[in-house]
Amino acid sequence: MFWALTDVAPYGMGSRGGRGATAGGGTLYLCAQKAREKVLAIAARMLNVNDPEALRLSAGRVKRRLAGKWEDTGTDLAEIARRAYLDPTTLPPDMTPGLDFSLTYDPPPMTYSNATHACEIEVEATTGKVTICRYVVAEDCGTVLNPIIVAGQQQGAVAMGLSGALFESVHYDPDGQNLSATFADYLIATACELPEIDLVPMHTPSARTPGGMKGMAEGGVMGAIGALANAVSDALSPFAVRVEALPMTPMALRERIRGARPDS
Numbered sequence: 001m002f003w004a005l006t007d008v009a010p011y012g013m014g015s016r017g018g019r020g021a022t023a024g025g026g027t028l029y030l031c032a033q034k035a036r037e038k039v040l041a042i043a044a045r046m047l048n049v050n051d052p053e054a055l056r057l058s059a060g061r062v063k064r065r066l067a068g069k070w071e072d073t074g075t076d077l078a079e080i081a082r083r084a085y086l087d088p089t090t091l092p093p094d095m096t097p098g099l100d101f102s103l104t105y106d107p108p109p110m111t112y113s114n115a116t117h118a119c120e121i122e123v124e125a126t127t128g129k130v131t132i133c134r135y136v137v138a139e140d141c142g143t144v145l146n147p148i149i150v151a152g153q154q155q156g157a158v159a160m161g162l163s164g165a166l167f168e169s170v171h172y173d174p175d176g177q178n179l180s181a182t183f184a185d186y187l188i189a190t191a192c193e194l195p196e197i198d199l200v201p202m203h204t205p206s207a208r209t210p211g212g213m214k215g216m217a218e219g220g221v222m223g224a225i226g227a228l229a230n231a232v233s234d235a236l237s238p239f240a241v242r243v244e245a246l247p248m249t250p251m252a253l254r255e256r257i258r259g260a261r262p263d264s
Contacts, residue, residue, distance in 0.1 A: 140204050
């Protein structure tokens with residue numbers, strides 16, 4: 001018997017729309033706050049401390065602020081867990097046994113990052129070939145959870161935008177037959193056509209999400225398309241050529257340049 005994934009998997013929205021950090025990370029962050037509150041309440045009971053806010057959990061150990069400094073109390077998370085599960089009668093009043101936590105969180109809309117793209121390009125007027133000499137992205141990423149992943153998201157999104165702007169196009173014949181069904185006909189940019197991407201980090205935590213996270217990667221596609229199209233239009237301004245359609249293939253640009261030059 002064969003089962004489709006949707007027959008056994010619960011419904012989920014996936015990670016689309018930059019929801020990996022804002023939804024998943026936000027839920028985990030808020031749930032961890034619930035766990036921290038209970039753990040420190042148990043620790044305060046164990047240490048005869050009236051205010052759990054005078055305690056903090058660091059690297060699995062409970063510390064107490066004394067004379068302006070955080071001092072180790074000798075109590076760790078393992079000891080607190082044993083108390084929570086194995087000795088529930090000693091817990092604070094009305095506290096349930098165990099350390100199990102759950103939380104549902106729906107992130108607000110409009111939590112994506114913001115960026116500015118700039119590029120320097122050259123266009124060979126005789127062939128229409130576009131060479132990207134330099135590409136810079138300054139992006140406000142919010143709270144960065146993993147710098148390597150975020151940099152990869154930025155680079156991949158920019159590469160996707162540049163590839164679409166330069167090469168990618170779907171063609172059909174009069175009967176509706178796709179003429180670009182393989183990568184032999186549907187061209188994509190490779191490492192040979194794409195530049196080194198200079199990333200300028202900016203980390204302003206979002207006020208709309210727990211932990212200040214922002215959705216990443218989507219803005220790189222749109223920013224790349226606009227920046228490159230405007231740069232090519234600027235380069236071709238002596239020929240009165242302005243980019244008004246994509247992709248900007250060498251053939252398309254060469255045709256536009258020739259159409260603008262009666263002597264060509």
